[in-house]
Amino acid sequence: MLASWVLLRRRHGDLALPIPVMIAVAVAVIAWTVLRNLPGFPLVPTISG
DSSP: OHHHHHHHHHHTTSOSSOHHHHHHHHHHHHHHHHHHTSTTOSSSOSSOO
8 A cells, every 4th residue: 555655656756755654654654663573572473383
């Protein structure tokens, strides 16, 4: 969904991603990376073995 939004904005000649969106995406990626590496996440292992 993000990729299609970027392509539509570029087609209209706008900036690909506004600064607030770039910041929000960066914060989400960093938060996900930190949460993913915490012990006990995910609480139920999806792959065991």
